[in-house]
Amino acid sequence: MKNKDAEKNNPCLKEQELSYKCFNDNNFDKEACQFEIQNYNTCKSFWHSVKAYRRKKGIHPNLPPIEERESIKREFLPEYFH
Template structure:
């Protein structure tokens, strides 16, 4: 195999890996959206029922989740903590740190 063909093959493999990684990140939206699971539950409820009022609790949960994380991000930005939206692995610890926001809602 010539060097040019080998380079093309390596580039193609790298492209495929990046494409698959991107697809996986898009599937798991929780990386950029901490309320992804709550939103999915709401959508599933709306899809499975004809009476939308049955899904009000799910919607309320999403709104509370968004409020919580928006407040956390504002506070972290004000304190100079980067990134303002913590990584998925760190969110449990951050939730524990900011749980007083949940108790006051």
């Protein structure tokens, strides 16, 4: 099982691990891992936007708890990609 503290503080832990795995599997070839890199960067950007929104609105904590993240994704993803 993943370290819950790491997951709590990093909503992109899965994407990060997938990019690391790709690097390891492909001798650290960035070209071979473009999808994983982009996915990780998109994830980081998305959660940064969510944190900024919550901070602006005075919602604490700025990074939603793990159990709220799926509903946050459903709420914010459609707007994020428009």
